Amino acid sequence: MQQDKIILAIVDDHPMVIEGLKSLLKPETAIYTTVSFTNGREFISFLSQNEVDLVFLDISLPDANGIELCKEIKKISPKTIVLGLSNQTERSIMLQMLQSGASGYLLKNVSPDELLTCIQEALQGLITFSREAKEIMGRPSKAGLNEVASITKREKQILELLAQGKTTATIATELFLSPLTVDTHRKNLLQKFDVKNTAELLMAAVQQKLL
Amino acid sequence: MQQDKIILAIVDDHPMVIEGLKSLLKPETAIYTTVSFTNGREFISFLSQNEVDLVFLDISLPDANGIELCKEIKKISPKTIVLGLSNQTERSIMLQMLQSGASGYLLKNVSPDELLTCIQEALQGLITFSREAKEIMGRPSKAGLNEVASITKREKQILELLAQGKTTATIATELFLSPLTVDTHRKNLLQKFDVKNTAELLMAAVQQKLL
DNA sequence: TTTTTTATACCTATAGTTAGGTATTTTTAA
DNA sequence: TTAAAAATACCTAACTATAGGTATAAAAAA
Known part of the structure; x- marks a missing residue:
């Protein structure tokens, strides 16, 4: 140089x-x-x-x-x-x-x-x-505090299907899983994002560009 | 010129x-x-x-x-x-x-x-x-076909509160309405956007920059 | 190889939403 | 002033989601 x-x-x-x-x-x-x-x-x-x-x-x-x-x-x-x-x-x-x-x-x-x-x-x-x-x-912000929630591959998959408006039953069928498994993934997602329901979850995910 | x-x-x-x-x-x-x-x-x-x-x-x-x-x-x-x-x-x-x-x-x-x-x-x-x-x-696209869904002032208000993850009961309290009224607005929103649930509704609204 | 993480699955109970309407009042537009 | 749209509220029934956990197997990381 x-x-x-x-x-x-x-x-x-x-x-x-x-x-x-x-x-x-x-x-x-x-x-x-x-x-x-x-x-x-x-x-x-x-x-x-x-x-x-x-x-x-x-x-x-x-x-x-x-x-x-x-x-x-x-x-x-x-x-x-x-x-x-x-x-x-x-x-x-x-x-x-x-x-x-x-x-x-x-x-x-x-x-x-x-x-x-x-x-x-x-x-x-x-x-x-x-x-x-x-x-x-x-x-600092709520989204900032929860910044880049780290989600697993399967959780991402579930999230994308939720974003398409699919229910637990539908997702279970598509992914060849038990509906109870899907429910557990959903629960884990709500905990990771610190939100109370799927509406809030999806908006947070959009905010963080995960969707 | x-x-x-x-x-x-x-x-x-x-x-x-x-x-x-x-x-x-x-x-x-x-x-x-x-x-x-x-x-x-x-x-x-x-x-x-x-x-x-x-x-x-x-x-x-x-x-x-x-x-x-x-x-x-x-x-x-x-x-x-x-x-x-x-x-x-x-x-x-x-x-x-x-x-x-x-x-x-x-x-x-x-x-x-x-x-x-x-x-x-x-x-x-x-x-x-x-x-x-x-x-x-x-x-042409689903969103395109439903492009710029025309929603009323009250519906917009409900939509924004739904995007914050709020439930029918909470929204009713905040807007001084009956929970049944909120349910009707929600139903109307689902029909206008031609979607089946709130998850799908919110994603469509984001897509159309209504949120 | 061992430990940790992820994925899977299950349970009971409660909360919340959606579907299918109808009806009346208030507000807005024509 | 009248008509149309928006807002409000109600009903029954069915569907879906969330909360609070526990447990085991598989995969990945150390």
Whole structure:
């Protein structure tokens, strides 16, 4: 990295976001080189053969889940700094990004000055957030307190079927289980989310993007 | 408009989307003048004293609901063409925009070529969509068939309390109603959304952005 | 290999919801 | 002013969910 430019990557499926970011970074082209990708697969392929100092990673990509992609990036290239860049404002989503190895999170309403400040902080090894993301992270909430309820594979399955309005009997038939087994899974879900009924459970799950 | 440039406005709370759109339109500066705003209020103020041929209107703005803003824009300046520009992919949202006077809808993953084509079509008085938006609009679905279920004020109230996991008895107490009245409203909601239970109802309502 | 977690299944009792209507009053729209 | 819509309330019957547990087997993690 002596005297070389810093390599910034942008991974976002919106051409206008990519153009916008590049435009905002244009005054800094003496310092940064930007490369852009509209899907995760292309970026992973590039990263396998090139060094990237920092990547702006959208959460929702057509071919990948940003959180899983983040893990993959850190596996392939542990030194690459990952900053989440999204419109997603749920604290639980942001936390999942951080848990997956991201060094920060920016909302897409970040101002040009903030953007540059966040890049600098990240390159200095600091965790960094855009202002509004900081506010969200600093805000305790019920959903926050129950953030990212950890549910098992079977529980997820049950949850998805409940979201389709299916009853215990129907779910039991579809999954080849006893209705009593389904009831136990449901009870466990209510306990994990600390809610009293299926209505509340589903709304919490939507809130946490589990559905 | 003889020999004058066409005035395009961009209303979006993301600086990088504004920069991106401007950048994509840069090759066409001989034809278009772009002005941009990060909130609805500023744009409405501008529109009251200036003529705008076409506006790209985000759905979610900090100070306004894009659908309501669309109505206001068409009231102040009926000749101004409104194109929705959002990440919202629900058909019901798109329809609400059209019902509010918009002449089309673009998703933010629109390509540069498509963007220019959509502008031209809109200026010619045609309804226009970006390709993915066209696909969504053309796709019949259960939710689509039940699009924007029209519910009354009281039903909305009941729906919101159901989404908080409240039971008929609790809702009756809070709204000073008979539990039997609440049950009737619930039954009516199930019929309007054509669903069988509250779980399904809530998921449909979330889908249609009623919650 | 052992421990922990997940999955499965069961029990009694109680609470809550949905289905199928009908009927009257109040509010809103025409 | 009249008609239509919304809101309110009621009825019987059946269905579904939740609460409070206990217990064993299988799978996964340590």
